[in-house]
Amino acid sequence: MKILIIGGGMGGTILANNLARRLTPELKSGKAKITMLTASEKHMYQPGLLYLAFGRVTPDELYKDQASLLEPGITLFVDPAEEFLLDQNQVKSKSGKTFDYDVLVIATGSRPVPELIPGLAEHGQSFYTEETAIKMFRALQAFQGGRVVIAMGVPHKCPMAPLEITFMLHDYFKDRGIRDKVQLHYTYPIGRVHSLENVAKWAAPEFDRLGITVETLFNLKEVDGNAKLLKSEEGTETPFDLLISVPAHRGMEVLEKNKLGAGGWIPTNRHQLNMEGRKNVFAIGDTTNIPISKAGSTAHFEAEVLGENIAAMIKLGAPVRDYDGKVFCFIEAGKDRATYAMFDYLNPPDPRPPTKAVHWFKTAYNKLYWISARGLL
Numbered sequence: 001m002k003i004l005i006i007g008g009g010m011g012g013t014i015l016a017n018n019l020a021r022r023l024t025p026e027l028k029s030g031k032a033k034i035t036m037l038t039a040s041e042k043h044m045y046q047p048g049l050l051y052l053a054f055g056r057v058t059p060d061e062l063y064k065d066q067a068s069l070l071e072p073g074i075t076l077f078v079d080p081a082e083e084f085l086l087d088q089n090q091v092k093s094k095s096g097k098t099f100d101y102d103v104l105v106i107a108t109g110s111r112p113v114p115e116l117i118p119g120l121a122e123h124g125q126s127f128y129t130e131e132t133a134i135k136m137f138r139a140l141q142a143f144q145g146g147r148v149v150i151a152m153g154v155p156h157k158c159p160m161a162p163l164e165i166t167f168m169l170h171d172y173f174k175d176r177g178i179r180d181k182v183q184l185h186y187t188y189p190i191g192r193v194h195s196l197e198n199v200a201k202w203a204a205p206e207f208d209r210l211g212i213t214v215e216t217l218f219n220l221k222e223v224d225g226n227a228k229l230l231k232s233e234e235g236t237e238t239p240f241d242l243l244i245s246v247p248a249h250r251g252m253e254v255l256e257k258n259k260l261g262a263g264g265w266i267p268t269n270r271h272q273l274n275m276e277g278r279k280n281v282f283a284i285g286d287t288t289n290i291p292i293s294k295a296g297s298t299a300h301f302e303a304e305v306l307g308e309n310i311a312a313m314i315k316l317g318a319p320v321r322d323y324d325g326k327v328f329c330f331i332e333a334g335k336d337r338a339t340y341a342m343f344d345y346l347n348p349p350d351p352r353p354p355t356k357a358v359h360w361f362k363t364a365y366n367k368l369y370w371i372s373a374r375g376l377l
């Protein structure tokens, strides 16, 4: 059986390693083959960008060679997929190679698209790429006081990023001794401070306690850089001196071009993770259209289920497990404290008061990630 994985990020890497371990005899005998196509020879630990924006890590700490993360037996090509010929069970790559498959897994992630909002890329700071996180670090250092507005688009990856960045900004200005010169103003597109109701219930009083003002039902429509004004779809306006944004995301353009899903989101069965209407094509991670958090943990748990199912399809002739919607997200809550949200399709999160212990666990996880990517944690 030829297994072709497109994307060597969190989901694709964990899946490939999981399968390589489950299928060791089949890989040795030639009964199974695992091939990965990816777009970069480097693998980035994306949650580290949050710390890069505050100068707490340097860019080189966020990367490892993709090849070094993969189990022996996985064939890696740094050669992005360009054409998906699903009726022929083939994918063509940028370099012109054709890859046949029996099972295809698409794990190409998502990308921020600030350009959807006029003025946002030019006048806003963000931390969703290495380049923008370094730019934001410099803008923060130069900032001496004024009104900082946090604004976001949907959907976006890392559901907790809007809260975390706000708590971290509070700490950052406090540490610099200028918190009293900074007004932190948090905006959110729906009628509460977070999409997950219990997370919103926990975060709203925290914001209140820290003197962070809140404006809900604010969907950013335009950034007027000259007037230093944000305009919303709802017709409201709010001024800013420094704009920190979590831009809206889309799936990869190549998926849209191949008509695999509007916006680059693949219509995906929420339990079996197959692409709707296709039995041998699967999607995991950010690129699915499943209405749950676009998070590394989602990609991780989906990869584990799919790894078990593909191995079972080879060994037993049928999949054995359903994905239950499990997500686990740490939430940095400022002052070196953190909490977490764990939930699935049936059980909502119930965040506890933040503690230093959870913060240190998250800090340790930032290092342990590389073991996790290899599927060992």
Ligand SMILES: Cc1cc2nc3c(=O)[nH]c(=O)nc-3n(C[C@H](O)[C@H](O)[C@H](O)COP(=O)(O)OP(=O)(O)OC[C@H]3O[C@@H](n4cnc5c(N)ncnc54)[C@H](O)[C@@H]3O)c2cc1C
Pocket (backbone or CB within 6 Å): 006, 007, 008, 009, 010, 011, 012, 037, 038, 039, 040, 046, 047, 048, 049, 050, 079, 080, 081, 082, 107, 108, 109, 110, 127, 128, 129, 157, 158, 161, 252, 254, 284, 285, 286, 287, 294, 295, 296, 297, 298, 299, 328, 329, 330
């Ligand atoms: C600032 C920030 C903070 C975050 N914090 C957290 C956190 O605390 N907790 C958490 O769980 N998640 C967090 N996330 C989200 C997490 O990083 C993503 O949800 C996760 O990486 C998604 O995994 P993925 O495999 O779907 O996509 P990715 O990890 O993005 O991987 C996509 C892969 O596809 C490859 N690719 C792209 N196009 C092609 C192509 N045409 N052909 C072949 N390969 C291609 C890319 O090179 C890449 O290797 C954060 C993200 C950011 C940016």
